[in-house]
Amino acid sequence: MLNLSQNGCSVRVASATEELLTPTAVALGKFDGVHLGHQKVIQPVLQSAWSEENSVRPYSTVVTFDPHPQEFFTGLPRDLLTPLDEKVAQLRSLGVEQLVLLPFDRELSALSPEEFVDKILVQQLQCQQISVGQDFCFGKKRMGTAQDLQALAAKYNIPVTIVPIKTDTDILPATDDARISTSLIRESLEVGDISKANRLLGRPYSLTGEVVTGEKLGRTIGFPTANIQLPKDKFLPRHGVYAIEAILPNETPDKSPIQQFGVMNIGNRPTVNGIDTRVEVHLLDWSGDLYGKNLLVQLVKFLRPEQKFTSVEALKNQIQLDCTAAQGFFNS
Numbered sequence: 001m002l003n004l005s006q007n008g009c010s011v012r013v014a015s016a017t018e019e020l021l022t023p024t025a026v027a028l029g030k031f032d033g034v035h036l037g038h039q040k041v042i043q044p045v046l047q048s049a050w051s052e053e054n055s056v057r058p059y060s061t062v063v064t065f066d067p068h069p070q071e072f073f074t075g076l077p078r079d080l081l082t083p084l085d086e087k088v089a090q091l092r093s094l095g096v097e098q099l100v101l102l103p104f105d106r107e108l109s110a111l112s113p114e115e116f117v118d119k120i121l122v123q124q125l126q127c128q129q130i131s132v133g134q135d136f137c138f139g140k141k142r143m144g145t146a147q148d149l150q151a152l153a154a155k156y157n158i159p160v161t162i163v164p165i166k167t168d169t170d171i172l173p174a175t176d177d178a179r180i181s182t183s184l185i186r187e188s189l190e191v192g193d194i195s196k197a198n199r200l201l202g203r204p205y206s207l208t209g210e211v212v213t214g215e216k217l218g219r220t221i222g223f224p225t226a227n228i229q230l231p232k233d234k235f236l237p238r239h240g241v242y243a244i245e246a247i248l249p250n251e252t253p254d255k256s257p258i259q260q261f262g263v264m265n266i267g268n269r270p271t272v273n274g275i276d277t278r279v280e281v282h283l284l285d286w287s288g289d290l291y292g293k294n295l296l297v298q299l300v301k302f303l304r305p306e307q308k309f310t311s312v313e314a315l316k317n318q319i320q321l322d323c324t325a326a327q328g329f330f331n332s
Helices: 036-046 070-075 083-092 114-123 146-154 182-190 192-202 310-331
Strands: 004-005 011-015 024-028 059-066 098-103 127-133 160-163 206-210 227-231 239-246 258-267 280-281 293-304
Touching: 011 083, 036 059, 036 127, 036 160, 036 293, 083 098, 083 206, 083 258, 098 206, 114 127, 114 146, 114 192, 127 146, 146 160, 182 192, 227 293, 239 280, 239 310, 258 293, 258 310, 293 310
Parallel strands: 011 098, 024 059, 024 127, 059 098, 127 160
Antiparallel strands: 004 011, 206 227, 206 293, 227 280, 239 258, 239 293, 258 280
C-alpha cells in the first residue's frame, strides 16, 4: 500500500489484494496519459454522494491494470505516457482518492465478464457506482462490452455510466473528428506534433526526473545542461530539440515553484559519437545548481530533429540558434 501525498492531498495506491478504502465509486480503464477522454470517464465517480440507502460515501477510485495488458500478452515492455508516479500526480489533481492496480496475470485475464463483475467489482471493491468509456471491453478475450457491464452490474443494483467517446473536434472544431486516445497522443509525439499531443492531453506533455551528472560538454561550449534521469518506462517523443518550460523546486520559505524557459535535446548526441539516449535541458538565463534535484519539463514546441554536425563549433552555433528560436517563441 502506498500513500503518495503532496500539499496535504493524497491518493492511496493499492492492488486488489490489499486493504482498500471501501465502498467505492469506480472508473475502469487503462488510463495511460490521463488525457481529456480519460478525465471525462473519471468525472462521474468524483461526483458520488451519500445515497439514502447507504450512509457511507463511496471513495472515488480509479481501477486499472499492472502490468499493461499489452505488455502481459506480448511479453514486451511498454513505455507509458504516465508511469505510476505521474499517473498518481494527475489523479490527485483531479480529486481521485484511490488508485487500484489490478495485477494483470493469467488468472485475471481468464475471468469471464460475469466473474470479473462478481469477484473484482462486487466482492473485492464493493462497488456502488461504475463509470467506463463507450469502447470499454473486459473479461476473457475482451468479450465483455460496456453494455454487458451495465447489464451484469444491474443484477447487483450497481449503476453504470457509459461515457461517450470524446473527439478532437470537441476541443478544436476545425480539427479532424478523431477519437482522443493514448495511441493518437503517442503518434503525435512520435512525429513532434506537440501542440496536438498537448491539446488531447489537456496539459503539456511532461518529463520528470532527477538531474544527474553528465559529461559536462555543454558547460565547455557555453551551454550548461541538466541531464534528466527518467523512469525506465517513460515514453519519449521524437528525438530532437524542443522549446520547454521547466518547473524547478524552490527552497525558499514560500516553496512556490520556479518556472524557467529553456531548450531540451532528446537523442544520442551523434556529433560527439554518443550511444545512449539522453535528455538534456539548457535553461535560458539560469545559473543555479540543479544536481540531485527533481526537474519537471513541459514540452511546448518542437524546434528541429536531431542531427549530426561537422564539428563541436558547428553544434555550438546551432544551439545558439535554438536558444534564440525558443526565446523568440516565448516572447511572442
